[in-house]
Amino acid sequence: MKPLAQLSRQLPAPATLQELADELGKKYTVQDAPAQTTTLHFYDSFDWRLYSNALLCFEQNNGLHLTDPVGRDLVPSLPISGEAPGFYWQLPDSALKQKLAPVLEMRTLLLQSSFSQTTRQLRILNKDEKTVATLILSELRVETGESDQPICSVQLHQVRGYEKWFQRLEQDLEAFGSPQPCTKEQDLKTALAAKGRSPQDYSSKFSVTLKSDMAALTAAKSIYRDLLGTMQKNEQGILDDLDSEFLHDFRVAIRRTRSGLDMIKKALEPKISARFKEEFRYLGKITGPVRDLDVYLLMEEDYKAMLPDHLQKGLHYFFEDLAEQRKKEQEKLVQALQSSQYKTIIKDWEKYLRQKKNTEATEKTPVIGIMAKKIIRKRFERVLRDGRAIDTDSPDESLHRLRIQGKKLRYCLEFFSSLYPPKEMKRLIKQLKNLQNNLGLFNDLSVQQDMLNNYLASLKPGSGKAKKMGAAIGGLLTNLYHEQQQVRTEFEAAFRCFSSQENISLYENLFATEQKPNR
Template identity: 40%
Template sequence: MGRPAANFSSKINVQLDPSQNARQALAIILLQLLTTLKVNLDGTCADLDSEFLHDFRVAVRRTRSALSQLKGILPAAELAPFREDFSWLGTITGPTRDLDVYLLKFDAYRRRLPPHQHKDLDPFQFFLRQRQKKEHQTLAAELSGPRFTGLLTRWQLLLEGQLHSDAALPDAKRTAKEVADQRIWKLYKSCLKEGAAITAESPAEALHELRKTCKKLRYLLEFFQSLYTSKSMATLVKALKGLQDNLGDFQDYQVQGEAMLSFGMEMAEDKQAPPATLLAMGTLAGSLLHQQQQTREEFDYRFQSFCQKKNRQLFQKLFGTTGRMKEVAQ
């Protein structure tokens, strides 16, 4: 487990020209993400390694984020069916990936329990493996079907056409850096506003919404990183990642804790687990949900670290001037 596709990195690595128009830049970014999908397709369908599906899903999420955050650059009417298709891809790949994660973390789950309960989780591990095989078979059939193969062909044709056609939309004619400055600045301000509004009494949903906003910002920073100095971008991504890790852990502990309880109920109903296994799963769920609360208590520190003066000044220096000018013009 954990091996990437041979000789291929799923990291965004496009060299953009600051003076090229936004339409060409976006098409280049989306074509690289399409390449990532294709490179990881066979490994995903064959279930060779969980990393193939992981990288496949990241490419899908990045594509959806680009279509959402970079509107007004490619023709909306032409993109509409693709938005629906990429949403469908996110949905059908989710169950298998979730089960992959549970299996990857299973040794860590055992360590959360007293030694005498470790073997009690064996029936649960068997349950997860069987469920993962079933979900993967369903996924592989979908990825071999006409909807997905047609999507790949149509998407590539559209993007390659955008590389060479005239930019018709106003934002499409602007330079890539102008658009990047404005969109990144806008998302950065949203992160600050959403995070500052979170208090000890805020519901979990507030942290989940901030997590999604941070992820959108991270993707934009990655898409356009070649337009800025590598040292500055590395500093900002590192600062953002510290906050993202906290918010991601908070979400994961909640989802996994609740999943343990749900799986336990299902296994009990189907008589697939002895009482000792159900007891161990309940203990594990409690441990995960307790860890979620501890993670919640670390949020203020992580957010203040992200908001510190040197980071604010760097965001301002790189993106603030163009971003504010665009806001005034609107």
């Protein structure tokens, strides 16, 4: 059946709402219901995973709703009170929980926006006193601390079978305000805009727009500024230990910065470059232990699935111990991030990146357009060369090195992606991602086995608990080993795709420099 028509218009002020109601009262029989006020709390992960998947999650009248952008419930709402719902696994078993799980994964729900909404329903009646259309007059209030002027709008909803009434009212409304989408998403956008925000105002994806005639130093600085921004945005979430991904994004920004300092060598003054390479290496070091433990803790469900029932107890002890270790490491991390050493690094780096005066130095550097091509070509050729040298007898170490090279290529493609056609860049990145997935998985499995082996070696023999843990870890090691063997056999196919003639030509065409490539 045809969906019911609806529309919304934004009105300038509460007075206009009354004007509209009066005007309708003159033309129609109107039944006016008393105004109702509710408060809405919108929740999403820090990186807007729900919104990006066309989902809205909000609490209203003590119920947690999951809707589409229009505002239609996708699953029955859950009774909750007050506080943010947290991780999906903390919710009671329900269709809502099931729907959230694959989208949110390890991210926690945070309060993104709160507002109160006063609505007044007007029903338009025909001569039988039957409702033939419904209007909702709404005043939305966000606590901004500034003015308390509400944002006003009107919605018109069709009643099935009474299309002509809708059309008449639609014409009547044209004299009032301006059209806007008639959706819940619009309410969210309106509320965020009142605070100078918008949905998806944080994303872990790197995105900086460069121009090819920019001086390399200017370009490099804007890349680093963006990465520093990512770090700063995630800092509080790490300190508050909200979920594992604040630290993850923070560390990716560190790695990208280090990679940039390495690859875009000639852009920065050598002294600066040398200092911050060292500083970012330090930042990588202090953030490492918690992340490593997070990775294992996130594996808990996977590990559980690998082992039979009688080994689960040992596994449980193992994870208890990891959680305990993480607690200690987290404390150290918080101390490090609150130390003056950390604050000085960030302050100095920010100050340097915001300096606009060093024109002399800036002009000395070449333009980024030329430099980017050289860097990408170099990284690509390196991955190609190293990858081609790998055969079935090559040691694991060679795959690990290739993974690092792949990462560097990925970072520089992303840094400079705005300089090239988006369609092609997307293809290159997708192709590379395939290879990286294989190498990444292979590496993860090695690291996990190493860690488990070390853990096994550190267990004090004798106690029943140690025996149980030993058995569980043994079981995991066997599984991981077989999985790793499987991943290794898949490398060849992944690399063959990456090194296809088609892919090589794509690189050559996009990043052609004066001299002929040397393949």
